[in-house]
Every structure is written in C-alpha cells, then in structure tokens.
Amino acid sequence: MLHNEILDLLSHHRSIRHFRNQQLTREQVDTLIQAAQHASTSTFSQQYSIISLTQPDAKKELAEITGHHWLQNSGHYFVVVADQYRNLQIAQANDVDPYILRTADKFFAGVFDATIATENIMVAAESMGLGGTIMGSILNDTSRLIKLLKLPELTFPVLGIALGYPASQPELKPRLPMSEIHFDDTYQLSSNFKADLSRYDQLVSNYYQERGQNNRIETFSHHIISELGRNREQRADLIKNIREQGFILK
Amino acid sequence: MLHNEILDLLSHHRSIRHFRNQQLTREQVDTLIQAAQHASTSTFSQQYSIISLTQPDAKKELAEITGHHWLQNSGHYFVVVADQYRNLQIAQANDVDPYILRTADKFFAGVFDATIATENIMVAAESMGLGGTIMGSILNDTSRLIKLLKLPELTFPVLGIALGYPASQPELKPRLPMSEIHFDDTYQLSSNFKADLSRYDQLVSNYYQERGQNNRIETFSHHIISELGRNREQRADLIKNIREQGFILK
Incomplete structure (x- = not known):
C-alpha cells in the first residue's frame, strides 16, 4: 500500500461518540463548510444544504429521533439535506417549468451531493484533530425532522454529523x-x-x-x-x- | 479559514476529464480501495462494492451509456455499487429472513455507503497526484449497465469514477x-x-x-x-x- 499523510488519515477513520466538553469555533465550522462546498456536485448544480443545530432544544429533539442521546454532547452538529428548493427559486425567477427538479433522478442527485459533502466534512474535521460520527438514524422520523428544520418542498434530510474533540480513541475496526x-x-x-x-x-x-x-x-x-x-x-x-x-x- | 495540507487538498478539487496516457498500477488501485473501505458505512454493514472496468470493450459500452467518450482515456475506471447482495448471503447461510435488506431504508443505506466510499476514492486519488471525475451519468441506462456488470439482485449502480494523471489543470470553479x-x-x-x-x-x-x-x-x-x-x-x-x-x- 502507498502512504502519505492524507491516505493515512483516511485509513484511520473511526466513529467518535464520546467528546470533550468543547464547542467548535465559527472559524472551524466555516472551514468545514468550505471543504464541503468544494466537493463534486452532480452537473455542478450544488443540490444540497447544510444546517447547523445550535440550540440545545433542537439537539434534544434530534436525540429523541435518533435514539442517540450522546449527540447532545457533541461539539457541533450538522444535518445535510438534499436540496432542489434553491434551484427551484432560479426556475421560478426565470419562469421555467421546474418539473425536472421533482424527478427521481434529481432527488438522487441531491442525495449524492449531500452525501459527498458529508464525507468531505468528516475528512476535513479529522484533519483538524476532531472526530465524529455520520448518522443515518436521523431518518428514524423524517416527518418530525422536516418540521424541526422547517424544510421546504424539494428538500429532504440525508445524513447527520456529530463532531467534536474525541474523549477517547477507539481501536480501528x-x-x-x-x-x-x-x-x-x-x-x-x-x-x-x-x-x-x-x-x-x-x-x-x-x-x-x-x-x-x-x-x-x-x-x-x-x-x-x-x-x-x-x-x-x-x-x-x-x-x-x-x-x-x-x-x-x- | 483554517489551513492544513488536507484542507487545502479538499478545497482545490476540480473535475479532471483529460488524462495522460498512463494506467494506474495495481498498488495504486489497491490503495484507493483501502481508502474507500475505511470510510464510514451505515451500521457498519459495508453495503457497497466496487467494480473496476479493465476491458476496453466494457469502457466503450460505458462511454455509450454515459455519452462521455473521454472516459475511455482514463487511467482507471471504477463503478461503485450499493450492495445488499453480500449480506443476503449471510442471511441465507444462517436461515434468517432477509426482508429488511429489501427495504427502501436498506437501499438508501447502500447508496450512502457507496457514495461516501466514492468520495474517499476521489480524495485519496488527489492526494496521490491523480485527478478525476465522479460520474452520475452511468445512470443514463441502468438496465444496460446492470447487464454489463452482471449485477445480482439487491445491488444497484450508484456512481462512476474516472481517474488518471491530469493532462490539464482547470481553474477552480x-x-x-x-x-x-x-x-x-x-x-x-x-x-x-x-x-x-x-x-x-x-x-x-x-x-x-x-x-x-x-x-x-x-x-x-x-x-x-x-x-x-x-x-x-x-x-x-x-x-x-x-x-x-x-x-x-x-
């Protein structure tokens, strides 16, 4: 196997669920969003959005949805969303029929964009000495999550990301x-x-x-x-x- | 914004579609697969597989499916597949009802796993001086692609990845x-x-x-x-x- 700093980082990923009591700074969060934004998107259409959960009440509700109460102790929490709503605004502003945005094809394009952005956030976070867990369990109750995040039409939640300073370093699975x-x-x-x-x-x-x-x-x-x-x-x-x-x- | 070698790599991604005439080595390919395998998977169920297209005829057929004939000049081509078939083998060997593997939920888990693995391959490749393009256009004719790759039940193609040594370095979009x-x-x-x-x-x-x-x-x-x-x-x-x-x- 070949080695370099980045390959070694990628090959040492483990999910972190125990965090030190320290929140991420705005600069750290912005750096993670920048990394997410520079990932590939399908037909360069940037069909995803990222929502930071900043309020304890919202984290508590997500803990109930996912069943993972430890997420309330994370240093930052993102929900990444497949998003054709933003591009719908462009269609409507230009009086163009937005039908294509509603297709299964464009739904999946949004899912791919959101998922690729999610992995870039995880890799970027690990490069900064942070750790975390990508969470599919946000899908346990999508009706409730859609209400919590006030998601408009043509958006759908895809994955959650709990991040923070690792309080322990599990073995590599x-x-x-x-x-x-x-x-x-x-x-x-x-x-x-x-x-x-x-x-x-x-x-x-x-x-x-x-x-x-x-x-x-x-x-x-x-x-x-x-x-x-x-x-x-x-x-x-x-x-x-x-x-x-x-x-x-x- | 914060900077380190990895953050700078992530923020300088561009899609590469023009390649020098040089194939990837087996060691390079194995290193990319290793990076993919160490990404997160949903419930640690490793619900994806990766297929390398090694035959010119197969690449030609994929070029027809995608409409992107340049992919035939890539130094390596992967198709990443959502895969519940491998875990179906475990269910059957243990006489357990595999119904759950057929659900929309497990289909999406496979899509997430395949997509996250895809992005790890791209990041790993770029760290090795390679470049490439993630391709959703493999979905243009999924019936034909499923036949080409002989995909069994409970698998579905998700994304293609054309990789190689960049022949040009486009501006950052x-x-x-x-x-x-x-x-x-x-x-x-x-x-x-x-x-x-x-x-x-x-x-x-x-x-x-x-x-x-x-x-x-x-x-x-x-x-x-x-x-x-x-x-x-x-x-x-x-x-x-x-x-x-x-x-x-x-």
Missing part, C-alpha cells in the same frame, strides 16, 4: 477482505467467500473482545443478522415522506 | 456563497438571496469566460435553466429498475 468488496469487470463474490467470511468473522470477534470499552462477543455475521431483526415498521414511511416533499418517485 | 448553503437551526435562504445569486452568476460567468479551454458565456442560473430542459424520459425508469433488482420502494 477491521474491514471485509478487499477481494470480497472489489471486483474486476463483473460482480463476483470470490469462490473463497465462505472461508473469507469465516476468517473475517473471527477478526471482528477479536476486535469486539479486545477493544477498551463496550466489549462484547459479536462477529460480522451476527451483526448483520441482528440488523435483520429490526422493526419492519421503522422508516417504512421513507418513500411516502420523500413524495410529500414534492419529489415524484414512480 | 467558484461555489455558491456560504450563506446560501449553510443555515443555523432551520432552512432559510438569506434575505439577500437575489443579490447573492446575481453576484454569484457574475462570478461563474467570469470563470467560464476566463478559463483556458472550452470557454463560454454562462451564469449559474443559465446552467440550472439548461438542466431543466433535459429530456423528461431520460432515467425515467430509475425507480422501476431499482425495484427490478429486488428492492421494495413503496
């Missing part, structure tokens, strides 16, 4: 063998998939047993199986709520 | 004013939106007139309006094709 993630030309799990998975399950089990805190006995397979036991009603309104924001998913 | 992208607590375009947009239109127009190649007269507003003129039938089968891969979007 082992990833799946590269040969089961990366293929040449066509999709093909390797003929060693079962053996690879079994070795990987052992690695993950060692990680959970040996890490400093919250240790447990769990393999990757156990973890996936426990995900399959989720409540089927959770987030079952996702597509309905996307449609209610004005996107045509058909 | 100006981004929207930060105050129109980043809000505190609730979504709110600033009361100066019209004036901000007008100034930004001028900045973009200057950029297109002054850049070294392919210069034209175009503001951001013109650009968005021209996007709205797209063929409405393009990618109209997106949701249908996601469903045909076994995801339940309802």
